[in-house]
Amino acid sequence: MDTVFEDAKTAIAQVRDGDTVMVGGFGPAGLPVRLIDALLDSGRRDLTIVSNNLGQPGLGLGALLRAGQVRRVIGSFFSGNPEVAAAQRDGHLEVTLLPQGTLAEAIRAGGAGIPAFYTPTGAGTVLAKGKETRVFEDGRAYLLERALHADVALIHAHQADRLGNLTYRGAGHNFNTAMATAARLVLAEVDEVVEVGELPPAEITTPHLYVDAVVVP
Numbered sequence: 001m002d003t004v005f006e007d008a009k010t011a012i013a014q015v016r017d018g019d020t021v022m023v024g025g026f027g028p029a030g031l032p033v034r035l036i037d038a039l040l041d042s043g044r045r046d047l048t049i050v051s052n053n054l055g056q057p058g059l060g061l062g063a064l065l066r067a068g069q070v071r072r073v074i075g076s077f078f079s080g081n082p083e084v085a086a087a088q089r090d091g092h093l094e095v096t097l098l099p100q101g102t103l104a105e106a107i108r109a110g111g112a113g114i115p116a117f118y119t120p121t122g123a124g125t126v127l128a129k130g131k132e133t134r135v136f137e138d139g140r141a142y143l144l145e146r147a148l149h150a151d152v153a154l155i156h157a158h159q160a161d162r163l164g165n166l167t168y169r170g171a172g173h174n175f176n177t178a179m180a181t182a183a184r185l186v187l188a189e190v191d192e193v194v195e196v197g198e199l200p201p202a203e204i205t206t207p208h209l210y211v212d213a214v215v216v217p
Contacts, residue, residue, distance in 0.1 A: 003164030004213045008038035011187045011213045015044050019151040022107065022183055023051040023061060024176035030168070031060065032156040032189040034215060039154070040064055048072040050107070050148055052100065052175060054084050065093065074148065076100040097127065102145055104178065109147035111181025118142035153183035157206065160190040161199050164208035173205065180206045189215040 004011075012035060015021065021039070025031030040063050047070050054073050055062030062081045064070050072094040078084040087093035098106065099121045109117055122128055123141040132144040155176040157166035166188055168176060180186050188211050 003160075003162075003208055003211055005162075005193070005216050006213055008034040008189065008215045009041070011035065011215050012038040012042050012044075014185060014187070014213075015039060015042065015047075015152050017044055018046045019044070020048040020050065020149070022148075022150040022153040022155075022175075022179040023049060024153070024155040024174060024179050026052055026171060026174040029170070030156045030172035030174045030176050032154045032187075032215075033060070035154040035156075035187055035189050036060055036064070040067060040069070043069070045069050046071045048074065050074045050103075050150055050179075052103065053077040054081050056081050057083050068092070072096070074098065074103070076103050098145075099127070103148075104175065106145055106148040107175065107178040107182050110149040111178055114147055116144055116146050118144055148182060150179070150183040152185045152187065153179040154187050154189070155179055155206075156189045158190065159192045159194055159199060160188060160211075160214045161194050161196045161208075163196055164188070164211035164214055165199055165204045166190070166206035166208075166211060167199055167203045168205055177205050180210045186211050187213050187215065191217060193217075 049070050052075055058066050074096040088095045102121050120140050120142050123143050128143055133141050135141050158169040159167045
């Protein structure tokens with residue numbers, strides 16, 4: 001068995017200062033809370049966080065921001081945490097804003113080995129600044145967006161078997177499934193561990209070959 005079962009503190013010790021860290025979740029759905037708390041306690045700094053949002057003031061990923069551990073954030077929805085705008089204004093945080101669909105596709109592309117892709121989303125807006133724009137046969141303008149990769153992905157799944165195969169529940173799929181393919185090191189927080197053979201094969205979304213460590217309840 002290649003997958004290691006361990007607690008959040010032990011798993012997160014593999015994260016290094018300066019790493020790019022993808023963090024799954026959409027609001028509270030599919031958020032790897034124990035791994036985020038362990039990352040906060042680790043004191044790791046100079047992190048680039050790739051996530052839909054940066055938590056709330058002092059909560060979740062927002063606690064990492066308040067502790068000064070985040071250097072850059074790449075995501076879509078930061079209005080839920082006004083400290084993001086304040087940190088950017090004060091020069092403490094670099095913010096890269098991507099439309100939500102573009103963020104999801106950039107992560108998926110990273111996992112699929114696609115270096116870049118064109119999308120009409122954001123063309124003709126301030127988000128197009130500094131990006132290549134191309135007009136195709138349909139006459140529409142498209143932006144070239146680069147794929148996203150990470151050193152580490154912190155994800156949440158519903159169940160894991162003892163090989164590390166993962167299943168998800170409902171909205172918990174969100175960014176977690178794509179992030180599991182786009183990082184060098186994948187740490188999966190789960191609700192429940194079952195024996196090999198107990199997970200219906202058709203429900204396994206993330207095969208164990210992507211998963212390096214499972215954080216048990």
